[in-house]
Amino acid sequence: MSGFGEFEFIARLLAPLSKGHAGAFALKDDAAVIAPRAGHELVVTADALVAGRHFLESDDPALVARKALRANLSDLAAMGATPLWYMTSLVWPLGTDRALQARFVEGLKADQERFGLTLIGGDTTAGEGPFTVAVTAFGEVPAGKAVTRAGARPGDRLVVTGAIGDAGLGLALARGERALDGEAAAALLERHYLPTPRIALAPALREHARAAIDVSDGLVADAGHVAAASGLALALRLEDMPVSPAAGEWLASQPDEAAARLRLATSGDDYELACALAPERVDAFIAACREAGVEAKQAGIFGAGEGVTVSFEGRTLPVERGGFTHF
Amino acid sequence: MSGFGEFEFIARLLAPLSKGHAGAFALKDDAAVIAPRAGHELVVTADALVAGRHFLESDDPALVARKALRANLSDLAAMGATPLWYMTSLVWPLGTDRALQARFVEGLKADQERFGLTLIGGDTTAGEGPFTVAVTAFGEVPAGKAVTRAGARPGDRLVVTGAIGDAGLGLALARGERALDGEAAAALLERHYLPTPRIALAPALREHARAAIDVSDGLVADAGHVAAASGLALALRLEDMPVSPAAGEWLASQPDEAAARLRLATSGDDYELACALAPERVDAFIAACREAGVEAKQAGIFGAGEGVTVSFEGRTLPVERGGFTHF
Structure with a gap:
């Protein structure tokens, strides 16, 4: 493809987004190490966006990146969680060029700064289909304080x-x-x-x-x-x-x-x-x-x-x- | 599509795989709640498999499910982590039938039993491309004991x-x-x-x-x-x-x-x-x-x-x- 190679894309564009978390190992390792602060739990959610279904093929990749993050942050918000980290699994259409890839990463960067997030890992590949962005996002709540869907009572x-x-x-x-x-x-x-x-x-x-x-x-x-x-x-x-x-x-x-x-x-x-x-x-x-x-x-x-x-x-x-x- | 609807697929096929973890809320909530045991940290990794690239379109969906899990478990193993939970983000090709979806879930079930895993969340959608399986897997290590790539010394x-x-x-x-x-x-x-x-x-x-x-x-x-x-x-x-x-x-x-x-x-x-x-x-x-x-x-x-x-x-x-x- 005409874009970055897998390793170059990760090392040049994504790794700088991982700086805020030592346990991300600059995205060079097999996995990331995370832990909640004492007295806290982690809240974790995953959401995938597919071109043609969740966004238009012609949409600005920076906006797609931000929307993918925000969809996940919204799930964390609904649990009462403060966002901390995220991972991305990206499937690029074959032939995606570097400018589009870079533009996507600009969107990630803008929103991770805005919402205080750090990229801690993920996966990058290419396929014969539409651009697909799967995000896993992590937040934190005081132990036992996550807000679920199941707690409403009559009269609420x-x-x-x-x-x-x-x-x-x-x-x-x-x-x-x-x-x-x-x-x-x-x-x-x-x-x-x-x-x-x-x-x-x-x-x-x-x-x-x-x-x-x-x-x-x-x-x-x-x-x-x-x-x-x-x-x-x-x-x-x-x-x-x-x-x-x-x-x-x-x-x-x-x-x-x-x-x-x-x-x-x-x-x-x-x-x-x-x-x-x-x-x-x-x-x-x-x-x-x-x-x-x-x-x-x-x-x-x-x-x-x-x-x-x-x-x-x-x-x-x-x-x-x-x-x-x-x- | 001729398969299960999104909610039915989750409720009927995936939710039973979440029984082992109360914080998965039977896959009915916005996110899952997790925490490592005292003195431990979590290790987290994500890997996506795309039909036509990482497996053949004609491969048995049960084997695809198991291979997707195993690719992630291998990353956890390399960090010295014991696997605990996983999430799946699935993009089905439009028109996938129920039998294939059920067969995929059979594969997840077989391997989560074999490796002691519990499904805690994810996302399910459909798109105009090849079947795509993004897995995020979680394991646990004693705090500070994760094995990284960076620790080798001369003579090792x-x-x-x-x-x-x-x-x-x-x-x-x-x-x-x-x-x-x-x-x-x-x-x-x-x-x-x-x-x-x-x-x-x-x-x-x-x-x-x-x-x-x-x-x-x-x-x-x-x-x-x-x-x-x-x-x-x-x-x-x-x-x-x-x-x-x-x-x-x-x-x-x-x-x-x-x-x-x-x-x-x-x-x-x-x-x-x-x-x-x-x-x-x-x-x-x-x-x-x-x-x-x-x-x-x-x-x-x-x-x-x-x-x-x-x-x-x-x-x-x-x-x-x-x-x-x-x-």
């Missing part, structure tokens, strides 16, 4: 961070499916290409939440996973679902607000957090989120039973498809 | 476990490139499809070795990596390189034994260990290997300088290509 409130549906609208724009004017369109595209994992909220989550999930398959599906894992039902109120000004502009242009909000609630890749909180914790959690620069909003309630009921201004909506699945 | 002996070159000959047979008679051919094919990671030798490695690597790119290349990481030269004697009876049979049929041994020493996927040992530790290490059921043999010496000199019965051989690279 569903609180949702940030804004739902922007990434889905951004994807539609990226595909040229619909037009929206300049500023709003730019904001939505940014949220599609560069979602912000809510790792800044991990401490607040650990302190206040009984359960949480990151919203990657759509709010209805993901909040439903919390309900199911906790053995509960969920009543989700779409009028209370947080939306961005840009999505609000799009909503205003839609003939049926209930249907439009349902579309936002069933589109993927928001990377927001959906949390279950005891009623008396809601205000403190929302205040803690605000202090970290993120708005959060109460948008539902967990109760006995099963399944998700979605309503808009008191009217129950039929939900055909809860969210995105990757097959 | 190179000791090689098992037999070198079988997998390369097995690959040639699998491709129909050469004929060898029944029993020997079967043995070589087995070593190609199902290499044995030397995890049984991890304790002996930790006790005796100053440096080690697993032989995946060819003995010349990999032993050379130990020399380079340790800032040393290596003199490798091909007449002392351990070979199997089946490879011995092939060697006997070759016109030029030096060239034939060099081919064995530069073919990949042996998953043996190449170790640097102080001279006074060699006998104890070889005895400890034998106790664990594996022969090991002294086949070289590290010294001041750099590079690998390969000789056969006193004659230095020119080496054009040290081993396999994945680009």
